[in-house]
Amino acid sequence: MTNIKQEEITGIILAGGKSSRMGKDKGLCGFKGKPLVSYAIDALAPLCRNLMISANHFPEKYAKYNLPVVEDEIKGIGPIGGILSCLKKSPTRHNLVLSCDTPFVSTDLFRYLLENIENYQVVAPSHETFLIEPLSAYYNTNVIADMEAVVSEKNFKLLNFFTKIRFKALPYSPGLPFYIPYSFININTPDDLEKARRYSI
Numbered sequence: 001m002t003n004i005k006q007e008e009i010t011g012i013i014l015a016g017g018k019s020s021r022m023g024k025d026k027g028l029c030g031f032k033g034k035p036l037v038s039y040a041i042d043a044l045a046p047l048c049r050n051l052m053i054s055a056n057h058f059p060e061k062y063a064k065y066n067l068p069v070v071e072d073e074i075k076g077i078g079p080i081g082g083i084l085s086c087l088k089k090s091p092t093r094h095n096l097v098l099s100c101d102t103p104f105v106s107t108d109l110f111r112y113l114l115e116n117i118e119n120y121q122v123v124a125p126s127h128e129t130f131l132i133e134p135l136s137a138y139y140n141t142n143v144i145a146d147m148e149a150v151v152s153e154k155n156f157k158l159l160n161f162f163t164k165i166r167f168k169a170l171p172y173s174p175g176l177p178f179y180i181p182y183s184f185i186n187i188n189t190p191d192d193l194e195k196a197r198r199y200s201i
Contacts, residue, residue: 004114008094011044011051012086013037014079014135015062015100027053027100028061031193032201039103039201041065044096046107047114052089054082077156079135084147087139099135101187104199108178113138116170122162125184126169133172133184134158 015027015037027037037053044051052068053059059069070089072081083097094117096110113123117138124137143165150161173179182199186192 004094006047007049008092009048009050009114010090010092010095011041011048012083012090012095012097012139013040013044013051013053013067013100014082014097015040015053015055025057025061026187027055029187029193031103031187032197036103036187037062037065037100040098040100040105041067043105043107044098044110047110048096050091052086054086056082074151077151080147080151080156080158080161083139083158084144084151087141087144087147090141093141095139095141097135097137097139099186102136102184103187103196104180104183104185104201105136106178106180106183109136109172109183110138112172112176112178113170116168118168119166120168121165123168123170124162125172127172127184130169132159132162132169134162136184 028035052070053062055062055069056071056075059071062069070086073085074081087095098105109125117123121140121143122137124132124134126132146165147161185196187196
């Protein structure tokens, strides 16, 4: 579906976690000269006319980005809380979700997801024996009711939720021209931040 226009897509940046292992707000941690959240903005901006940031702790710190900051309606339930709250605020049917702690995820990956959404409600990359990346994925707003239902049942795992909707795991493999083996390196601790500096953006 490459014919989806930029104004029809909203980018949702997840920066709402507790960052307890980092010791400070993860999205604002500096990495190679700019805050982690900036990498997510840069990855999504070419495809999305609308962007919003999911943040629960000190959302005013993100004010300088001049983007809507959405707090979780239900706090403390993990990423599903941030995604649900943002989908409910999204002005578009098509949404791209990206966690702020994966700075190596590229615009090309999201373009690849958009080309393969077909009639699926969520499309997420899968790699290395089907490991699924739900925080670098496409979400249609028509999942809201189903997502609210699993949250009401206190079932907060996204992978469990995917079994209840039209979900596609899209292979992300070395055969793709934009593939890099460290795309989904996740930065949770100061040590992770240091290790990630070895890789190029």
